[in-house]
Amino acid sequence: MDKPDKVERTTQVVINGQIPEKLGKKVKLYKTEEFKGLNVNDIIQKAKELQNSPKS
Amino acid sequence: MIYKDIYVPWSVIKTRISSTFDNFTYIEYPDKYEIYVVDKIFCFICILSKTELPGISTQPDLEDFEQNYKGKGNLFQIYGMKNASYSPLREWQSVGVVYEVQPPEPGETFKQNIFDTRISEDLVGRDGCVELVGGQYYIKDPSVIDERDIVEFSVVDKDDVLGLFRYYDLTVGTDVLELAKFVRTHSVIGGTLVKIEPGQAKILPLGLYLRVSYICYGTTPFKFKVDYFIPR
Numbered sequence: 001m002d003k004p005d006k007v008e009r010t011t012q013v014v015i016n017g018q019i020p021e022k023l024g025k026k027v028k029l030y031k032t033e034e035f036k037g038l039n040v041n042d043i044i045q046k047a048k049e050l051q052n053s054p055k056s
Numbered sequence: 057m058i059y060k061d062i063y064v065p066w067s068v069i070k071t072r073i074s075s076t077f078d079n080f081t082y083i084e085y086p087d088k089y090e091i092y093v094v095d096k097i098f099c100f101i102c103i104l105s106k107t108e109l110p111g112i113s114t115q116p117d118l119e120d121f122e123q124n125y126k127g128k129g130n131l132f133q134i135y136g137m138k139n140a141s142y143s144p145l146r147e148w149q150s151v152g153v154v155y156e157v158q159p160p161e162p163g164e165t166f167k168q169n170i171f172d173t174r175i176s177e178d179l180v181g182r183d184g185c186v187e188l189v190g191g192q193y194y195i196k197d198p199s200v201i202d203e204r205d206i207v208e209f210s211v212v213d214k215d216d217v218l219g220l221f222r223y224y225d226l227t228v229g230t231d232v233l234e235l236a237k238f239v240r241t242h243s244v245i246g247g248t249l250v251k252i253e254p255g256q257a258k259i260l261p262l263g264l265y266l267r268v269s270y271i272c273y274g275t276t277p278f279k280f281k282v283d284y285f286i287p288r
Contacts, residue, residue, distance in 0.1 A: 011161050015170045024230030029220070040211060040236035040258045047218035
């Protein structure tokens with residue numbers, strides 16, 4: 001089943017029953033170059049390793 | 057809900073397995089099976105040895121299980137298999153949450169209802185993590201569901217628990233990092249328990265969120281009950 005059209009108004013979204021003041025960004029980590037193909041357990045492990053490394 | 061554990065022989069636990077096998081889970085080890093059957097507040101547990109024990113013939117029970125039940129239950133993990141994470145030392149628990157789904161506003165076609173449940177201190181084990189191994193959802197009245205309704209289940213970081221927000225220029229408070237989506241564009245089913253299969257046990261640290269996204273096209277609000285199975 002296809003997803004609906006992109007949400008354009010905040011009134012179309014409620015988070016835990018509340019309309020958010022604004023819609024923030026969402027990054028799908030499992031689709032990023034660094035984490036693509038990893039399962040969530042490996043993602044968390046790799047994130048721990050990255051925490052102490054400088055931003056490239 | 058914390059279940060009350062009751063250890064029983066195979067001849068007893070098999071009578072507690074539902075006709076649809078949906079309350080029946082097992083773990084396979086090299087030398088034994090651990091079998092769990094949930095019935096109301098009770099968790100019946102049976103240990104079936106793969107080897108003969110002194111003075112006890114386990115072969116008939118073992119054959120009955122392997123031939124008639126094994127393939128029909130939920131297998132948590134095979135002990136020793138790569139990525140196996142389930143520890144038998146963890147305590148089984150089912151965490152139930154009841155959400156209220158809101159319909160779209162007048163003039164709009166749908167409403168995305170996001171429900172976030174934080175992995176809190178109450179849920180994690182001694183290692184600071186929980187293992188999400190599955191769950192189920194339930195909507196009592198199927199007539200409230202529009203045929204276009206979809207639901208998704210994911211794990212997200214909202215509070216920079218993983219320390220990755222700086223890599224993606226995200227801001228705590230508004231932005232979200234989605235780690236995994238284990239149920240995607242699922243067409244909603246009502247009137248029955250529906251299983252959630254995360255695919256593998258997910259070891260999740262304190263502070264992440266279990267997210268449900270329900271996209272509603274209907275016209276009336278309704279209760280949406282979710283149970284997460286998270287031995288901790």
